Amino acid sequence: MVSGTPRLAGRDLRRTFGTGEAQVHAIVGVDIDVNGGQLTAVTGPSGSGKTTLLNLLGGLDRPTSGRVLLDGDTVLSELSENAVLATRRQRIGYVFQTFGLVPVLSATENVEVPLRLNGVAASERAERVAAILERVGLARHAKQRPHELSGGQQQRVGVARALVAEPDILIADEPTGQLDSDTAATIMDLIVELTHERGLASVISTHDPLLMARADRIVHLLDGAVKA
Numbered sequence: 001m002v003s004g005t006p007r008l009a010g011r012d013l014r015r016t017f018g019t020g021e022a023q024v025h026a027i028v029g030v031d032i033d034v035n036g037g038q039l040t041a042v043t044g045p046s047g048s049g050k051t052t053l054l055n056l057l058g059g060l061d062r063p064t065s066g067r068v069l070l071d072g073d074t075v076l077s078e079l080s081e082n083a084v085l086a087t088r089r090q091r092i093g094y095v096f097q098t099f100g101l102v103p104v105l106s107a108t109e110n111v112e113v114p115l116r117l118n119g120v121a122a123s124e125r126a127e128r129v130a131a132i133l134e135r136v137g138l139a140r141h142a143k144q145r146p147h148e149l150s151g152g153q154q155q156r157v158g159v160a161r162a163l164v165a166e167p168d169i170l171i172a173d174e175p176t177g178q179l180d181s182d183t184a185a186t187i188m189d190l191i192v193e194l195t196h197e198r199g200l201a202s203v204i205s206t207h208d209p210l211l212m213a214r215a216d217r218i219v220h221l222l223d224g225a226v227k228a
């Protein structure tokens with residue numbers, strides 16, 4: 001990768017849903033750069049296209065036109081399904097608003113899932129899961145299931161799961177949307193710290209002005225376009 005090239009970028013991204021009168025132009029020509037070691041916050045009113053944009057950048061959806069670039073040269077949005085899946089497993093961690101934890105699994109077992117998918121051996125899995133749970137402050141809660149944890153603790157499990165396979169890109173759609181404001185601030189601080197510590201190219205969406213102020217860059221969306 002040429003230095004100065006954004007690790008993740010969108011170029012003239014457009015995403016249209018539906019056809020005819022039901023057509024919705026959710027994203028209408030967005031350019032965005034996300035650099036390693038930086039947290040970019042995507043903000044905007046409800047329906048402005050934040051989730052749609054994050055799904056495009058994270059390879060969870062494909063643009064109607066335009067491109068998603070990795071390292072300036074790999075066109076994520078034009079790779080085969082299998083290649084997208086492999087790239088997601090190796091390079092991208094996801095954090096969800098509703099945590100997305102498996103209720104019958106302990107914190108440890110939830111965090112272990114991506115390593116199992118990547119075929120990491122049991123002893124190495126145990127080591128890596130313990131280390132990341134320690135880093136997010138949950139070492140003492142490793143055996144607990146989601147319903148035995150607070151919302152903030154559940155989201156810490158979510159962050160640990162997103163990062164255990166050592167991705168270099170983090171996508172977090174409203175990661176604090178279900179949390180009270182103090183807990184939201186601590187989760188946001190954790191995401192900021194990990195972004196800087198691990199050199200992640202991180203993109204989060206948020207409605208909260210206090211949280212967006214902690215980001216390195218802010219992108220305001222309005223009606224699917226970047227507002228100057």
Ligand SMILES: Nc1ncnc2c1ncn2[C@@H]1O[C@H](COP(=O)(O)OP(=O)(O)OP(=O)(O)O)[C@@H](O)[C@H]1O
Binds near residue numbers: 048052
């Ligand atoms: N699968 C879909 N089919 C049809 N329309 C969709 C689909 N996904 C999103 N949309 C529409 O695209 C627009 C942008 O939606 P999106 O969820 O990206 O906005 P958002 O900014 O994330 O909103 P919120 O803050 O409420 O989560 C909305 O008008 C939405 O109804």
